[in-house]
Amino acid sequence: MQTEFTPLLSFFGGAVIGLAAVLLMATNGKIAGVSGIIAQLLPPGWNKIDFPPALAFVIGLILAIPLYQWFTGNLPETTMVAEHWLLPVAGLITGFGAALGNGCTSGHGVCGISRLSARSLVATGTFMVTAFITVYLLRHVIGGTA
Amino acid sequence: MNSLAALLVGLIFGTGLIISGMVNPAKVQNFLDVFGHWDPSLAFVMIGAIAVTLPGYKVLKNRQKPLFDVSFSWPTRTDLDGRLIGGAAIFGIGWGLGGLCPGPALTVLSAGGLGIILFVAAMLVGVIVARNL
Numbered sequence: 001m002q003t004e005f006t007p008l009l010s011f012f013g014g015a016v017i018g019l020a021a022v023l024l025m026a027t028n029g030k031i032a033g034v035s036g037i038i039a040q041l042l043p044p045g046w047n048k049i050d051f052p053p054a055l056a057f058v059i060g061l062i063l064a065i066p067l068y069q070w071f072t073g074n075l076p077e078t079t080m081v082a083e084h085w086l087l088p089v090a091g092l093i094t095g096f097g098a099a100l101g102n103g104c105t106s107g108h109g110v111c112g113i114s115r116l117s118a119r120s121l122v123a124t125g126t127f128m129v130t131a132f133i134t135v136y137l138l139r140h141v142i143g144g145t146a
Numbered sequence: 147m148n149s150l151a152a153l154l155v156g157l158i159f160g161t162g163l164i165i166s167g168m169v170n171p172a173k174v175q176n177f178l179d180v181f182g183h184w185d186p187s188l189a190f191v192m193i194g195a196i197a198v199t200l201p202g203y204k205v206l207k208n209r210q211k212p213l214f215d216v217s218f219s220w221p222t223r224t225d226l227d228g229r230l231i232g233g234a235a236i237f238g239i240g241w242g243l244g245g246l247c248p249g250p251a252l253t254v255l256s257a258g259g260l261g262i263i264l265f266v267a268a269m270l271v272g273v274i275v276a277r278n279l
Contacts, residue, residue: 002183017162026206057159062160087244091267118224
């Protein structure tokens with residue numbers, strides 16, 4: 001399935017994500033890494049101090065689509081690409097890898113690169129390469145879903 | 147105050163994910179499909195996010211403390227270990243398979259559907275397993 005090339009909207013949306021990252025550091029002194037924030041809600045990472053703001057952040061993420069719909073009257077496109085049997089497999093791998101590597105697209109890709117962290121540059125390069133290879137295999141070697 | 151700030155920041159973050167198209171797994175997977183229906187939009191998300199975060203962090207690095215906490219929690223590690231690289235490699239496979247990274251996955255929860263619930267539930271299990279290793 002084709003999707004429209006949206007450089008301006010994507011750049012602007014990215015800037016809004018960046019604004020959120022800067023605001024979280026300016027207010028709470030925290031990196032806006034979603035997998036790290038999720039880890040603060042689950043054992044063994046949870047603790048009394050970090051739990052409430054981590055939960056509030058996640059609630060904010062979840063409320064974003066209802067709020068967007070309320071303001072604009074539209075639902076954003078959220079077209080699932082994986083079959084129902086594959087989604088929990090993908091979710092497990094995504095969560096496991098992000099937690100093991102201490103970050104995902106937000107923590108390493110946005111916040112880490114903005115700090116010019118070598119760890120985050122290496123992590124981002126690595127997950128981009130394996131993601132490109134995975135989609136190549138999925139769509140052009142195994143085939144079918146494209 | 148910390149939780150109120152986090153709630154608002156979460157809302158802003160999620161709104162950015164919506165505007166940018168990151169909440170659309172089809173768009174994410176097309177970004178990763180260079181030899182197929184390539185949609186380079188997500189490169190612009192990254193550029194836009196870093197264009198704001200990099201100078202923003204630079205300003206904050208010169209400050210003593212954040213508004214609602216005693217100190218900044220800047221990451222301090224600099225070592226490149228197997229967990230970092232292996233974890234990132236595994237994460238990329240999951241991201242490619244589902245077209246969802248953790249932030250968009252949580253945001254898409256409210257759009258409903260069994261698929262995203264299955265994805266997020268499994269993702270939380272994955273986080274718990276990795277953090278207990």
